[in-house]
Amino acid sequence: MILVIAEQREGKLNRASWETIAAAQTMGGDIVVLVAGASTAGPAADLAAAQVKEIVTVEHAALEPYTPDAFVAGLQNAITQLSPQYILLPHTYQTRDFAPKLAARMDRSLITDVTLVKIGSSEPVFVRPMFQGKLTADVVPVGQAPHFITFQIGAFRVDAVAKGSAAAPVRALSVPVDASAIREKPEAPFQQAKQAVDLSQAERIVSVGRGIKEQANIQVAERLAEAIGAEIAASRPICDAGWLPMERQVGSSGQTVAPKLYLALGISGAIQHLVGMKGAGTIVAINKDADAPIFEVADYGIVGDLFEVVPAIIEAVKAS
Amino acid sequence: MIETLAFWTLFLAFVGAFTAQVARRVQIIRAAPDTFSLDNLPFRVKRFLIDVVMQRRTIAERPAAGLMHAFVFWGFVAFGGYTSIEFLRGLGIVDLTGTGWFAGYRIVLVPFAAAVLVGIVFLLIRRAFIRPVGLGSRVSLESLVIGLFIATLMVTFLLTFQLDEGTAPGHANWWVHMLVILAFLALIPASKHFHLVLSPITVFLKSPELGNLPNLDFEKEQVGLEAVKDLGSKMALDAFTCVECGRCQVNCPAWGAGKALNPKAIILQTQEALLGGDRETRLGAIYSNEVLWQCTTCGACENQCPVGIEHLPILIGARRGLVSNGEAPGYLGAMYNNLERRSNIWGLGYDQRTKFVQSAGLETFDPAKHDVLVWLGCAGAFDADFQKSLRSLFQILRGRGVRFGVLAKEKCNGDPAKRTGNEYMFQELATANIEDLRAAGPRKILTSCPHCVKTIGRDYRKFGYDVDIVHTSVYVEEVTRGVPLTSGAATSTASVPGDAAATAPTQRPREIVTFHDPCYLGRYGGTVDEPRALLSRFGGDIREPERNRDNPYCCGAGGGLLFADKEEEPGSRISDVRFKQLRATGANTVVTACPFCSIMLKGAQASAQAETQFVDLMTFVSSRLHTGDL
Numbered sequence: 001m002i003l004v005i006a007e008q009r010e011g012k013l014n015r016a017s018w019e020t021i022a023a024a025q026t027m028g029g030d031i032v033v034l035v036a037g038a039s040t041a042g043p044a045a046d047l048a049a050a051q052v053k054e055i056v057t058v059e060h061a062a063l064e065p066y067t068p069d070a071f072v073a074g075l076q077n078a079i080t081q082l083s084p085q086y087i088l089l090p091h092t093y094q095t096r097d098f099a100p101k102l103a104a105r106m107d108r109s110l111i112t113d114v115t116l117v118k119i120g121s122s123e124p125v126f127v128r129p130m131f132q133g134k135l136t137a138d139v140v141p142v143g144q145a146p147h148f149i150t151f152q153i154g155a156f157r158v159d160a161v162a163k164g165s166a167a168a169p170v171r172a173l174s175v176p177v178d179a180s181a182i183r184e185k186p187e188a189p190f191q192q193a194k195q196a197v198d199l200s201q202a203e204r205i206v207s208v209g210r211g212i213k214e215q216a217n218i219q220v221a222e223r224l225a226e227a228i229g230a231e232i233a234a235s236r237p238i239c240d241a242g243w244l245p246m247e248r249q250v251g252s253s254g255q256t257v258a259p260k261l262y263l264a265l266g267i268s269g270a271i272q273h274l275v276g277m278k279g280a281g282t283i284v285a286i287n288k289d290a291d292a293p294i295f296e297v298a299d300y301g302i303v304g305d306l307f308e309v310v311p312a313i314i315e316a317v318k319a320s
Numbered sequence: 321m322i323e324t325l326a327f328w329t330l331f332l333a334f335v336g337a338f339t340a341q342v343a344r345r346v347q348i349i350r351a352a353p354d355t356f357s358l359d360n361l362p363f364r365v366k367r368f369l370i371d372v373v374m375q376r377r378t379i380a381e382r383p384a385a386g387l388m389h390a391f392v393f394w395g396f397v398a399f400g401g402y403t404s405i406e407f408l409r410g411l412g413i414v415d416l417t418g419t420g421w422f423a424g425y426r427i428v429l430v431p432f433a434a435a436v437l438v439g440i441v442f443l444l445i446r447r448a449f450i451r452p453v454g455l456g457s458r459v460s461l462e463s464l465v466i467g468l469f470i471a472t473l474m475v476t477f478l479l480t481f482q483l484d485e486g487t488a489p490g491h492a493n494w495w496v497h498m499l500v501i502l503a504f505l506a507l508i509p510a511s512k513h514f515h516l517v518l519s520p521i522t523v524f525l526k527s528p529e530l531g532n533l534p535n536l537d538f539e540k541e542q543v544g545l546e547a548v549k550d551l552g553s554k555m556a557l558d559a560f561t562c563v564e565c566g567r568c569q570v571n572c573p574a575w576g577a578g579k580a581l582n583p584k585a586i587i588l589q590t591q592e593a594l595l596g597g598d599r600e601t602r603l604g605a606i607y608s609n610e611v612l613w614q615c616t617t618c619g620a621c622e623n624q625c626p627v628g629i630e631h632l633p634i635l636i637g638a639r640r641g642l643v644s645n646g647e648a649p650g651y652l653g654a655m656y657n658n659l660e661r662r663s664n665i666w667g668l669g670y671d672q673r674t675k676f677v678q679s680a681g682l683e684t685f686d687p688a689k690h691d692v693l694v695w696l697g698c699a700g701a702f703d704a705d706f707q708k709s710l711r712s713l714f715q716i717l718r719g720r721g722v723r724f725g726v727l728a729k730e731k732c733n734g735d736p737a738k739r740t741g742n743e744y745m746f747q748e749l750a751t752a753n754i755e756d757l758r759a760a761g762p763r764k765i766l767t768s769c770p771h772c773v774k775t776i777g778r779d780y781r782k783f784g785y786d787v788d789i790v791h792t793s794v795y796v797e798e799v800t801r802g803v804p805l806t807s808g809a810a811t812s813t814a815s816v817p818g819d820a821a822a823t824a825p826t827q828r829p830r831e832i833v834t835f836h837d838p839c840y841l842g843r844y845g846g847t848v849d850e851p852r853a854l855l856s857r858f859g860g861d862i863r864e865p866e867r868n869r870d871n872p873y874c875c876g877a878g879g880g881l882l883f884a885d886k887e888e889e890p891g892s893r894i895s896d897v898r899f900k901q902l903r904a905t906g907a908n909t910v911v912t913a914c915p916f917c918s919i920m921l922k923g924a925q926a927s928a929q930a931e932t933q934f935v936d937l938m939t940f941v942s943s944r945l946h947t948g949d950l
Contacts, residue, residue, distance in 0.1 A: 275666045
């Protein structure tokens with residue numbers, strides 16, 4: 001049996017939980033999804049839509065707000081009760097915090113940041129990046145089950161989750177957590193004011209540079225962003241001129257972004273800008289100057305007037 | 321007899337006051353954890369003659385005030401013998417005033433006295449009424465008193481030619497003269513006039529190398545400056561020597577852009593902290609951390625200081641202490657990560673350098689095959705924009721028949737780590753690079769990055785690696801000498817290596833340009849003539865900006881500030897200030913010779929929505945050379 005540990009905060013599921021269920025479904029066999037917290041009815045009901053054997057809830061007041069001590073204590077107990085073969089988790093900050101401790105406590109192997117599961121005739125093989133993504137390694141857990149596996153965010157698709165014909169049963173598991181043994185005292189969560197716009201989470205970004213010429217022309221880029229469901233961003237001069245707020249600046253003195261798609265409109269590609277978007281999956285550059293450095297990093301380059309190219313793209317997107 | 325006794329009493333009281341104050345400062349200097357360095361003595365002697373005796377640094381930046389100061393200084397020196405003789409007489413030890421040569425000496429002193437009077441009156445007016453900004457916002461009462469003292473000394477000296485010593489007025493005149501000297505003596509150690517005594521020593525002890533930062537010894541658990549007790553002996557001497565002239569302040573690009581950093585305040589705060597006596601006080605409480613991170617390490621403060629103060633060891637030393645305690649700003653943390661993981665400041669993958677090396681057709685350096693090794697640097701290896709400049713350089717070198725190669729791999733030279741106080745990371749990068757360079761064995765290294773010139777050329781020497789590294793402007797100036805200056809059809813001359821016909825300047829109209837001296841080239845390297853020679857040789861008419869040559873205004877990139885977050889800082893951007901200065905020359909083309917200056921100034925240009933053209937020096941040169949089909 002595969003146990004997926006979903007992640008929720010204040011009743012809201014982390015999207016990556018679905019990706020982990022998708023990963024579990026590729027491995028085959030019975031899947032049980034566990035969700036832990038102070039109040040889990042909402043997330044459990046959501047999760048029941050997936051084609052899984054059952055949803056297990058672990059409710060305890062000490063599990064919220066999150067602390068590694070409470071989670072390790074609670075989950076260790078639940079895992080012992082359920083005795084799964086594999087335990088799958090999304091590779092979130094929270095997982096990174098408690099999973100190593102949990103695996104070490106139970107003396108079991110832990111494979112992190114997995115991007116692919118190879119299913120053959122024997123045991124599944126887990127593929128994970130090494131050396132900053134320069135190499136990938138095939139890893140097989142050794143030792144006694146259960147084995148802990150965490151999955152890189154975005155490695156599996158949310159829309160790949162198979163839905164069940166009927167809602168999966170939800171079962172509450174009674175797990176004791178000794179609140180007095182919790183050593184961490186979490187402060188109230190906060191978000192830095194600077195990150196009012198968090199471009200780092202955006203999947204698609206339309207970014208404008210000096211080639212946009214006038215503030216009024218920014219709406220051209222905004223229409224494109226709207227058409228493809230992207231966030232709008234800019235290079236330094238645009239934000240310096242006040243055409244877009246500073247928090248939308250990408251680059252070494254702005255935000256660092258890693259969207260799946262980065263559309264650079266009229267951006268020359270100064271190195272300080274490039275270092276802020278080097279993590280983008282696909283880079284499309286539109287620039288009049290064929291010598292612009294942006295073309296050195298772009299996957300697709302269009303040498304041309306963005307005021308002609310962008311409306312054409314918008315039309316094409318709408319037509320499809 | 322009673323008069324001699326009275327003089328003795330006063331003498332002992334005032335000299336005692338002087339000695340006690342001096343002793344306290346000497347004690348503080350001696351309590352420092354290090355000793356003075358006296359390397360390169362010939363240079364120190366030469367600099368002493370020029371900067372102390374000839375007062376070069378005092379005069380150079382402020383010719384009028386500097387010359388007046390020189391008058392006062394030379395007068396003081398000339399009066400040394402006179403004052404001693406009068407004291408010997410007053411103390412009843414020996415009376416030499418009756419000798420013939422003394423009479424002659426007095427006559428010789430008259431023009432000196434006149435010069436001092438002119439000088440001090442000028443300086444008094446300047447301080448009290450003109451009030452230059454560098455001298456501070458309030459008029460220093462003590463300076464006025466000292467100025468009036470000096471004037472009084474000269475007047476009372478000149479009066480001795482009018483008044484007979486035997487008369488009461490003559491006698492009183494002598495007493496006034498001597499009492500003023502004694503009061504002066506007691507006043508100076510606690511004032512900026514202590515520079516009278518200390519500055520010749522401080523100038524002599526100043527490092528021959530600008531921004532000299534000895535390596536930290538991790539074996540001895542050195543972590544940089546954390547508290548007052550860590551300040552070095554030269555730093556303490558500097559603090560007591562400061563004459564508060566404000567040259568460091570008015571030349572500081574951070575101060576000029578309205579930031580909180582004022583190098584003069586740093587020195588005076590150091591002085592206050594040392595005299596305060598609490599040696600455990602953290603430096604962050606003295607200078608404020610925010611201010612310490614605003615320094616671009618351009619070196620203007622240290623280089624312009626007329627009394628031999630070294631600001632950079634204090635500023636960067638304090639940064640070292642902060643970095644060791646994990647108190648570096650966030651943007652530096654990200655850069656350190658890049659250096660640690662990818663060995664370059666951008667955090668880009670190494671394949672990009674390989675791609676460039678292949679596309680530019682560069683060979684791996686082999687001393688048997690190549691004359692020079694070209695060091696690409698972080699910008700050359702990864703910045704597509706700067707790579708254009710390097711392609712121009714390669715074109716020039718090939719055109720001149722220079723055989724060159726590059727290292728198979730290259731790490732950042734460590735400059736951003738060194739200048740931001742991350743000494744551990746600097747030493748890791750430096751030792752790794754030195755190992756690779758030693759293995760490659762070049763006799764000469766060329767680089768287009770002035771920071772690489774300074775770091776590899778100077779800082780690597782402290783690891784025992786001594787190599788001839790020059791900026792490309794110097795080398796290209798040399799190899800394009802003698803290229804006929806007429807049209808491209810000019811015949812080749814035998815004295816020129818390579819195919820001169822293929823690299824003769826084309827006939828293009830002369831172009832008005834301005835040149836931005838990079839701090840690490842002009843100020844640190846003293847390379848100011850070669851870029852200009854190249855520009856005018858290849859058709860540039862140079863319009864000089866304010867702040868140029870060996871005292872340029874920084875672009876704002878140095879000291880890790882390339883990565884700084886504007887929002888966190890007060891004032892305007894240093895790069896914006898510099899860009900305005902360059903624009904004010906009226907030239908539409910700005911020529912740069914450093915990848916980081918280019919990045920900063922292009923950024924400023926983009927933000928100003930200006931149409932100014934930027935061109936790197938190598939591109940400027942190569943675009944005016946016939947380079948055939950290379």
